[in-house]
Amino acid sequence: MAKDSTKIQLPEKEMPRQWYNILADLPKPMDPPISPATGKPVTPDELHAIFPMGLIEQEVSPKPYIDIPEDVLHIYRLWRPSPLFRARRLEAALGTPANIYYKYEGVSPAGSHKLNTAVAQAYYNKQEGIKKLATETGAGQWGSALSLAGNFFGIDVHVYMVRVSYEQKPYRKFMMETWGATVTPSPSNLTNSGREILKQDPSSPGSLGIAISEAVEEAANSKDTNYSLGSVLNHVCLHQTIIGLETLKQFEMVDDYPDVVIGCVGGGSNFAGLAFPFVRDKINGKKIDIIAVEPAACPTLTKGIFTYDFGDVAKLTPIMPMYTLGHSFIPPSIHAGGLRYHGMSPLVSFLYHEGLISAMALHQKECFEAAILFSKTEGIIPAPESSHAIRAAILEAQKAKEEGKQKTIVFNLSGHGHFDLASYDKFLSGQLEDYEYPKELIDKALHDLPKVGK
């Protein structure tokens, strides 16, 4: 590796062949998801109505490492291993003594880390003869990824796209259609859940919680159709760990190791993907700060509460122990990026509750400012979601400068912002506002938590 080099490219033969399952290494067991119908832990049979057994097993597996199927590896190799970059130009612009690295997941054809789990989920559904997958998407990263993955395995994909994104991001819709998926703005008239919302508010901007209800409802009502979720669940976090496992090998190549690991969080999957292998090292004695960064407009970890809640608005999902803003939470349309989910991955929630990771909430304008600096120094225009991680990394690098400390920082650049350039334009022309989700609204959304499991 030449000294001037900034791209750390893992040879393809070094690509990990197993995912890392953090369930095996938790300091104590997590509380289980509970069926609201029975008040008891959800059984595999109950989940089997909408998920294939391959994924249900992973959801509760005690094995620390799980083999990645060959067919999944074949597709991963289209863009993996993804590069780890040393951000030397960003470091120079900040005048920081810190080494800043970023793992770039935007190299996938769908443009983000989401394809890591989309391919795996399509594979396990195909194994069980599933013909169609219903899902939701917010900013569009997940819907795009599942559309491509479904196409690879010959599975139809139906995406319920949060209406405000459907209208603001036509290119994401076109992308999904190019890969053969069907896209419906949510709330829609196709489901009871959607019709119920539209009855109350015909101009509802939609939310991930609503779109999830619609997709789950469609899957529950059809034998050949399953449901697919792009974040939150254990198996989704599992599939993303290839990110962190590759990153560890790449750090070995340059003989470095991070003091600080950073990822943005919505449902938690890209953060989990980078961070979990480092949490493993932390459990085993390494000293690392691991930081989850969320938007002030959707402050699940920093302002929500840790309790059982539904994953969706219509209360069709099991209830899960997690940080939540309440399942009826609808994020403000003013918020430009993704990271809009009311809840948080139970695994990420658990680690935060146990003090193994920390969290911070950032405003969107400071994040866009960081994204512009990043674009100009490193060349890549980041997704607004990823810009939260960039801003946090810059804050850490500035702290290192103030303290005169050498420090190694790594963050997950989870995707590119090619379909978010209208938001960049808004920011550059001064039309973007900051928004902090008010406590009164959180309190209001939290009044309707499920009784069971509390």
Add this chain to the structure above:
Amino acid sequence: MAKDSTKIQLPEKEMPRQWYNILADLPKPMDPPISPATGKPVTPDELHAIFPMGLIEQEVSPKPYIDIPEDVLHIYRLWRPSPLFRARRLEAALGTPANIYYKYEGVSPAGSHKLNTAVAQAYYNKQEGIKKLATETGAGQWGSALSLAGNFFGIDVHVYMVRVSYEQKPYRKFMMETWGATVTPSPSNLTNSGREILKQDPSSPGSLGIAISEAVEEAANSKDTNYSLGSVLNHVCLHQTIIGLETLKQFEMVDDYPDVVIGCVGGGSNFAGLAFPFVRDKINGKKIDIIAVEPAACPTLTKGIFTYDFGDVAKLTPIMPMYTLGHSFIPPSIHAGGLRYHGMSPLVSFLYHEGLISAMALHQKECFEAAILFSKTEGIIPAPESSHAIRAAILEAQKAKEEGKQKTIVFNLSGHGHFDLASYDKFLSGQLEDYEYPKELIDKALHDLPKVGK
């Protein structure tokens, strides 16, 4: 390299450190560019009004290999070496015995091959203390690339963007602005050339020929401002040859070599970049079909004539010996992709005229159809320009199937189509029409050729 692998990744240390200059290997000398003012070959001093000496020297250099400056190599390493893919899924979909490969240049942060020359041009201009670069852009790939390259070297960039693209592709504009460039729709009121056109047609959709006139005029009138061209000229083709040089090394890695080399052509630079090192091999005795593919809506090689013509509408540039549709040619707005230039790289024109390469013109609907098949099999959504190369590769692969012949085909996937998804939507919803440029209009545009040099 595992048998299932489709990505051929050249190790970074193997990245070429020289460009290949085909001028040194031509079977006979090319006719020189001529100054319309003097009727004589353009002198370096005349060119120096708008170009730096470093590039002017490359324009006429007799050396077969030219060192890539270290500062340019540093930036190349952000995305280079670019991957060569074996398109096994596309091969399977076509049921062809042919091996199909594609070199993917869309991995650059600007999304296309254009950054290869943009970085080099910004570097040589910086060497001479130039503060600002004026340029044109059509589809937006070139303007984006120069915006990023200028930003890296601290040079302001002013992009005259063909008005029809400016209106149809706002995301490209936002991208350039994110990297700090200024974007003006062309024709504009900022230049005599622009005002002249607007006087004749206030709603002119613009053309590359007009935008070039505006940018050249701005550069000629300011000491600190130079002009930068994204295609056509010898030094631009030179900088792109890193594509073909890498491809040759990647073929060595898998012990294969192409029978057919394909690139799309507008001004000719991405084709030149892949093809010239193979043309060298052909001159040295290899048997290769080398095919330039252009749109039927702008059929410069297949329907134009080989003669001296201006590079722009306002006749500000030297006249060059090339295939041309006439400098007043304005491509139809109905044509969705780039590849809209009236002329063709003199080097590409010369090779075509000498029979070292062949050419074909394709309609846009068959190209979009090929692009959709490619997106679904290989995952990457291609730029509409690149889809011409894909369609040609498919035609070659189908021919191989009919003839029952094993054959190795490689094409240049010059960029991704993330900012062209509105055109994909048009195609998928049946709103896209084919258009063949009529002979009468070509004849009309060809009546106004320069007298000198004919």
